Amino acid sequence: MKYLPINNKLFIKNRKNFTAKMKPNSLAVFNSNDIYPISADSTMPFEQHRDIFYLSGVDQEESILILFPDCPKEKHREILFLKETNAHIAVWEGEKLTKEAAFKTSGIKTVYWLQDFEKVMFELMTQCDTVYINTNEHYRANVETETREDRFTKWIKDKYPAHSVAKSNPILQRLRSVKEDIEIELMQQACNITEKGFRRILNFVKPDVWEYEIEAEFMHEFLRNRSKGFAYTPIIASGNNANVLHYIENNQQCKAGDLILFDVAAEYANYSSDLSRTIPVSGKFTSRQKDVYNAVNRVKNEATKMLTPGTIWADYHVEVGKIMTSELIGLGLLDKAEIQNENPDWPAYKKYFMHGTSHHIGLDTHDYGILTEPMQANMVFTVEPGIYIPEEGFGIRLEDDVVIKDKGEPLNLMQNIPIEADEIEELMNS
Incomplete structure (x- = not known):
């Protein structure tokens, strides 16, 4: 090992x-x-x-x-x-x-x-x-x-x-759904290795680089830090590829002006991390891209605060859907008529955000946990909202791994991994 x-x-x-x-x-x-x-x-x-x-x-x-x-x-x-x-x-x-x-x-x-x-x-x-x-x-x-x-x-x-x-x-x-302190330390190590990989590619990405070259940079950094590699099959999705939720071909060239959605993370000692970030190929977001990016980030921040002991997973997703709906209205992607006429089984926001916000993570990326039972302290969840706009040629997902605490806000195991749009631009251009 x-x-x-x-x-x-x-x-x-x-x-x-x-x-x-x-x-x-x-x-x-x-x-x-x-x-x-x-x-x-x-x-x-x-x-x-x-x-x-x-x-x-x-x-x-x-x-x-x-x-x-x-x-x-x-x-x-x-x-x-x-x-x-x-x-x-x-x-x-x-x-x-x-x-x-x-x-x-x-x-x-x-x-x-x-x-x-x-x-x-x-x-x-x-x-x-x-x-x-x-x-x-x-x-x-x-x-x-x-x-x-x-x-x-x-x-x-x-x-x-x-x-x-x-x-x-x-x-x-x-x-298994409730982690011991040693397990959280191992997951933190996996997240720390993921951070090193992400910081590495921020200095590597530029127009005309290939998705598989970025994948190789991640793997290089993971292996040199005692990981055996990816915690799951990596997604390196530039441009419209980001609108394919499980895009894993990673074989396209990254074009100037496009965004790249990463869903890629390291394992350590069989424990998973799970990261999503979205960055501009040219090192700078357009005004529209940044507006959508910041909307996704706001949803992620609000959703994170809701992961507290006693929360029911299904109710949590309903509340996150309300926050996302508000952001999509602000972006001009939904109007009030669409929401009034929505199918309750497939709300209007699902047109642009069609997957769940959170899942258990641990020894498995989609880890054990009974979703009908209340959340408990020391459970670890991802938080991963996204907005996908095929007609505009990009999709954005942001994801961190957080530990539910007895009191106060959850502990973000990825709090040191850059996420703010301005910080991403600064690091890519430094």
Whole structure:
């Protein structure tokens, strides 16, 4: 891993919080992700399943975590199973976790090699009544590939059909959505790396530069600061490309007078940041561009203030819509007649601002969180309003990551990343 070691008290506390929510005499199993094939002997870079990482800190393939808080054998209340390492593997693939290193990483004392899994599992299953399986129930999930967790679920239900089955995901949705202080520090590091990338490109962008050249500058800065790269597929959208919400081709030349919308950010230690900024290719906004830009920034600032404990996500978006509607009237993009005749299910402002304002962020860019439950302190949300005007050839989105606090305004983890239009112009022309 490129990132520095994480204090294992985070993972110890996460396991304690999870097991406190389990049914009596139950165990839970969590699997690493597969390494996914491309073709021939090529594979995708390994990405650890966020749930096993959250509970153990183990960032390695073919790993299994078992939690059994009521187990008669104390040493079997927490168990890690790892792929056995040896000198040959170290030469060809690099050093894998030893049992000692796994303990140092996770705080779990009992570590077995993977070859012992079925034997140990049989003993554990004779002692428990319920098995927690880990299914993906995120509201945006759309998974066609059979995962390692899926295969395990089929195996355990087939081999032990008399056991009750419970779901880990509802517990994890609530736990992972509220961040520990160490997690917020890791997310702040991801945001700090993103800041370095953004400041780098402010001095790089000029007319006729290519979108992919800008993408390369971000990647350079991220890698040199211990990130493994982008937290999500980057958007570098110049001109009318900004009006395609998920434009990822990044293959066009940036023209003088146009704007570039960036939705690009670094990960650090598997934690995401999520940034959007919009800058002028020529280093100066036109009067119209600046008016729209400042309107988006005002919406973002007002929306940020509304992220407080007790807020309901759906109600929050209704209120943000009202603020955006007012700004769009001021810009001459909407009139009162359009608003009076709007469809309540698709308000008039949606013509120019068609996506949501905020989502949870953490180990996943669109992180766990139950949207029907009130917001809580130490949840982290993006704030990302935008105005998209295809007929004028540009779109603007501004986005920061903020931590909800018990009292006072949220903590903006991106407060040091330039955002005011005048500051952007000054930095680009310095």
